Amino acid sequence: MKRVKELAGHKCCCAAFLCVALAVLVLVSGCNGGGNASGFNGVATGLGSLARLSDAKTRSVSPENFTGEKGKGGMATEGTGKNAARELGQSWKVSPSVRIKAGTTFQMADIEGPGVIQHIWMTPTGDNRMNILRIYWDGEEESSIECPAGDFFACGMGQYTKISSSPVCVNPMSGFNCYWAMPFHKQCKITMTNIAGEDMTLYYQIDYTLTDVPGDMAYLHAQFRRVNPLPDKTDYTIVEGIKGKGQYVGTYMIWGSNSPGWWGEGEIKFFMDGDKKFPTICGTGTEDYFCGSYGFDNPKGGGYLEFNTAYTGMPQVIMGDQPRFGLYRWHITDPIRFDKDLRVTIQALGWQSEGRYLPLKDDLSSVAFWYQTEPHTPFPELPGREALKNK
Numbered sequence: 001m002k003r004v005k006e007l008a009g010h011k012c013c014c015a016a017f018l019c020v021a022l023a024v025l026v027l028v029s030g031c032n033g034g035g036n037a038s039g040f041n042g043v044a045t046g047l048g049s050l051a052r053l054s055d056a057k058t059r060s061v062s063p064e065n066f067t068g069e070k071g072k073g074g075m076a077t078e079g080t081g082k083n084a085a086r087e088l089g090q091s092w093k094v095s096p097s098v099r100i101k102a103g104t105t106f107q108m109a110d111i112e113g114p115g116v117i118q119h120i121w122m123t124p125t126g127d128n129r130m131n132i133l134r135i136y137w138d139g140e141e142e143s144s145i146e147c148p149a150g151d152f153f154a155c156g157m158g159q160y161t162k163i164s165s166s167p168v169c170v171n172p173m174s175g176f177n178c179y180w181a182m183p184f185h186k187q188c189k190i191t192m193t194n195i196a197g198e199d200m201t202l203y204y205q206i207d208y209t210l211t212d213v214p215g216d217m218a219y220l221h222a223q224f225r226r227v228n229p230l231p232d233k234t235d236y237t238i239v240e241g242i243k244g245k246g247q248y249v250g251t252y253m254i255w256g257s258n259s260p261g262w263w264g265e266g267e268i269k270f271f272m273d274g275d276k277k278f279p280t281i282c283g284t285g286t287e288d289y290f291c292g293s294y295g296f297d298n299p300k301g302g303g304y305l306e307f308n309t310a311y312t313g314m315p316q317v318i319m320g321d322q323p324r325f326g327l328y329r330w331h332i333t334d335p336i337r338f339d340k341d342l343r344v345t346i347q348a349l350g351w352q353s354e355g356r357y358l359p360l361k362d363d364l365s366s367v368a369f370w371y372q373t374e375p376h377t378p379f380p381e382l383p384g385r386e387a388l389k390n391k
Contacts, residue, residue: 041211043116043181056211061109062204063095068111080201097203105193109206113138114213117182122204123174124149127158129388130196137219138186142378147224148388149192151367153178154252154315154328158390161316164308166332167250180249180369183217195385218246218371226365226383228391229258230348233359235269239368240343246372247335248342254390255286255325256363259350262295263360266347272338281336286346290314290327322363322391330369344368363391 040049042056057070063080065073079095100106111117124131128150135145150156153176154168163170169177182188188208194200223239230236238251248270257263264286269279283289287296291312298305304317304325311333316326336342352358382388 041213042209043183043211043213043217045118054211056209058207058209059111059115060208061111061206063098064093066109068109068206068208097201099199099201100192100194101199102194102197105191106202107189107191108202108204109188109190111184111188111206111208113184113186113188113210115184115188115208115210116213116217117184117188117206117208118179119207120176120178120204121207122149122176122202124176124192124200124202126194126196126198126200127389128174129156129158129390130194130385131200131202132193132195132382134191134193135182135220136187136189136191137184137374138188140374142376143191144219144374144376145222146379146382147222147367149176151224151252151254151365152176152222154313154326156252156254156365156367156390157316157318157324157326159316159318161326162308163313163315163328164310165313165328165330166310167330168328180220182220183213184219185213195388218373219376220369220371221376222367222369223379224365224367224382225380226363226387228256228363228365228387229361230364232361235266235345235347236364236366238268238344238346238366239370240345241377242338242342242370242372243340243377244373244375245339246342246370247337248331248344248368248370249335250328250330250367250369251289251344252328252367252369253326253346254363254365255327256365257323257325257360258362259360261350261358263348263350263362264295265349265351265357268344268346270336271343271345272336273340273342275343286349289346290329324363324390342370 040052040054042054059068061068074091076095077090080097081093085092085094129148131149133149133152134143136143153170154163155161155170160173167180192202266286268283268289270281271279296304296314306315306317307313308315311330314327318324348360348362350358350360
């Protein structure tokens with residue numbers, strides 16, 4: 001009889017505990033919208049997270065909704081499509097694009113945060129070296145991203161080139177897309193400056209989410225540089241003067257060969273956290289850094305072999321009096337992390353007689369991509385119109 005009473009008491013305790021647990025579960029579910037108990041902020045998206053619910057709000061800025069406000073799209077009565085829509089009226093593609101006059105700057109977006117830009121699509125007309133993209137984070141006066149639009153999308157030689165990579169793709173005929181995650185806490189401002197002598201037309205769409213942004217998410221930066229010709233026996237600087245904590249995530253280069261023969265023996269070097277004369281990371285050659293080998297030769301003959309992959313590529317080769325090569329290397333799975341500072345350089349080396357290296361005076365331009373804490377060190381002045389032209 002005593003054993004029966006003990007079992008009965010044990011069952012009562014278990015039942016009481018189960019009731020309390022169920023009550024807590026119902027309470028937690030109710031407080032999180034009945035299915036968002038994890039608090040997922042909708043930022044780290046991918047096939048593994050697409051099924052997860054989130055309280056993040058999806059928004060988009062375009063010429064059909066300049067502010068991205070909810071329920072404010074397709075309301076235009078004036079725009080570049082007004083004449084085509086004259087028999088259809090409002091909501092029928094009245095404002096699909098904007099025209100930017102020569103020598104002027106257009107504000108593409110001004111978004112209040114916190115949030116994360118998740119995708120940018122655009123198709124600008126004219127010479128893409130003459131369309132300067134700038135992005136400002138959290139009210140800063142100097143942009144964190146400044147470079148010609150074509151170079152930002154790894155397509156900087158003024159011709160359509162198919163790019164099929166993870167963070168950037170370019171689709172026929174000039175569909176520029178980027179998927180770099182761009183978090184901001186207070187504000188994001190995006191502008192396009194037309195430095196050409198002619199007006200341009202810009203179609204664009206900026207897709208973003210308004211959501212909580214963790215404090216450990218840094219800001220995307222992108223800086224353009226060009227030197228032509230590279231001074232004799234001098235390393236080309238991809239980026240320098242980075243101060244703060246962050247990670248280097250990508251390089252896009254246009255390599256213009258100013259002399260005949262092979263150009264890619266030079267080493268890339270990452271000087272980080274106080275490195276002076278010697279770097280912490282030193283590569284073994286230019287084609288090695290861009291994840292190729294043996295001069296990017298086509299094993300079937302015929303010279304260089306173009307290639308496009310998720311993280312590396314040489315998608316564009318233009319032969320002629322001055323051969324030019326477009327190359328990208330995204331450090332998506334292998335970011336270069338730094339705590340205090342970073343400088344990145346690369347050498348221009350070929351071959352001369354008797355198996356000796358030949359320092360080259362090539363035409364080099366680049367875009368460095370990295371995340372870091374703010375404030376950032378001011379960028380060097382962007383080259384002028386003549387210095388930017390593809391020659």
